[in-house]
Amino acid sequence: MTDLPQARAAKEHLRERLRDRAGVVGVGIARSAGGYCITVNVADADAAGEVPADVDGVEVRISVVGGITAQA
Template sequence: MADLPQARAAKEGLRARIRDRDGVVGVGIARRGDGYCLKVNVTTEDVATRVPSDIDGVEVRVRVVGRITAQA
């Protein structure tokens, strides 16, 4: 399991890698057991299949959340 500095570095690498992909609505860090993983929110299952399962040895978990819209 990755420590927080590893997760932060991997997050920046992942963001750069998937920055221009339509359907990615969020990239963050989440606790997992004694360490950290990356969490990617996407709009559809199709987008989810195009996100890597790990980057630089840090696990990537993907969640399909649908479109994100502002609420007034």
């Protein structure tokens, strides 16, 4: 079971790792059956291939959401 502090630490490690990767549009934390997991939103399937399945023992879930644009 992953607790929230563990998920937060893993999220920061993953954010650093993916910071310069094209197509990664967001990194967050969500509840899962085992406590918490990391969520990664990507623009396309190519970017999804750059994301690991887990970080520091914390599950990573990937969602292909397309490009993100600001709206007024």
